[in-house]
Amino acid sequence: MVTTARRIASECLGTALLLATVVGSGIMAEALAGGNVAVALLGNTLATGAILVVLITMFGPVSGAHFNPAVTLVMLASAEISRKEAASYVMAQVAGALAGVWLAHLMFDLTVLQMSVKARTGSGQWIAEGVATFGLLLTILLTRRHRPESIPLSVGLYITAAYWFTASTSFANPAVTLARAFSDSFAGIRLADVPAFVVAQLVGASLALVLSRWLLADGSKAPD
Numbered sequence: 001m002v003t004t005a006r007r008i009a010s011e012c013l014g015t016a017l018l019l020a021t022v023v024g025s026g027i028m029a030e031a032l033a034g035g036n037v038a039v040a041l042l043g044n045t046l047a048t049g050a051i052l053v054v055l056i057t058m059f060g061p062v063s064g065a066h067f068n069p070a071v072t073l074v075m076l077a078s079a080e081i082s083r084k085e086a087a088s089y090v091m092a093q094v095a096g097a098l099a100g101v102w103l104a105h106l107m108f109d110l111t112v113l114q115m116s117v118k119a120r121t122g123s124g125q126w127i128a129e130g131v132a133t134f135g136l137l138l139t140i141l142l143t144r145r146h147r148p149e150s151i152p153l154s155v156g157l158y159i160t161a162a163y164w165f166t167a168s169t170s171f172a173n174p175a176v177t178l179a180r181a182f183s184d185s186f187a188g189i190r191l192a193d194v195p196a197f198v199v200a201q202l203v204g205a206s207l208a209l210v211l212s213r214w215l216l217a218d219g220s221k222a223p224d
Contacts, residue, residue: 002062008088010063012096014055018067019100019179020107021051026186027108040186041163049160056152065152068173069093070133070205071140077209090175097179105183116181116188120168125193126200128168133204135162136172141212174198 022044029043056065064081066072069090076086105112139158143151162170171177171189177198181191189197 004085004088007063007085008092010059011066011089012092012099014059014063014065015067015093015096015175016100016103017055018048018051019097019176020103021100022048022176023101023104023180023183023185023187024107027104027110030186041169044186045160045163048163049156052159053152053156056155060152063089067093067096067175068136069175070137070173070201073202074137074141074205074209093175094178097175098182101179101183104185110185114182114184116184116190118184118188118190119193120189121193121196124167126196128166129171129197129200130204130207132162132166132168132170132172133201134208135204136170137205137208138212141208142215145216168197171197172201172204174201177201 025047026040026044029040029047033040033043055067059065059067064075066075066089072081072086072089072093075081076083081089102112105114136155136158139154140151143154147154159170159172162172171180174197177189177194180187180189181194
């Protein structure tokens with residue numbers, strides 16, 4: 001039996017490794033791309049999509065591999081996790097995300113404590129974050145009904161695609177968004193821009209929950 005402490009540790013460690021990858025690969029990609037932003041984004045994208053497949057495969061059997069407060073809140077709304085455990089998950093995710101950012105800074109010999117000055121704001125960015133999170137949650141909620149073993153690959157591929165088809169490069173995660181405000185690197189976001197991103201993400205997640213319930217509703221009732 002997996003204890004609550006192990007589930008929380010899994011969420012913290014998994015989110016830390018995710019952010020170390022997001023931020024670290026962004027730093028590496030920018031350094032090697034020679035000023036070509038498209039190449040840098042491609043390097044950042046591939047690393048993020050790949051690590052998501054690995055982390056969800058590893059930690060899924062332990063904690064469910066949420067690594068994302070939006071996912072945890074949807075599971076809470078679906079009565080699949082208690083309020084106490086959900087709160088613990090979210091705190092672990094935020095703590096892990098910050099630790100992952102700082103670990104990336106240490107690996108690249110950067111100042112550990114820093115704040116991003118990269119502006120990410122405007123209606124296009126907010127809509128993009130709503131769409132990105134909506135798609136992520138819909139991917140999880142629909143895939144797990146009939147092909148739960150495909151969730152790691154499906155999530156990794158979705159995020160890989162969403163990096164490129166959304167204007168915001170698909171943060172799609174409140175913990176990730178907050179943590180990236182503490183990195184003045186390729187993956188950064190100004191702290192002032194974080195609240196609007198988080199609101200958009202929660203709206204997108206809520207819409208995904210509503211739509212998935214309708215799509216997966218039992219249709220066995222005979223038509224009138």
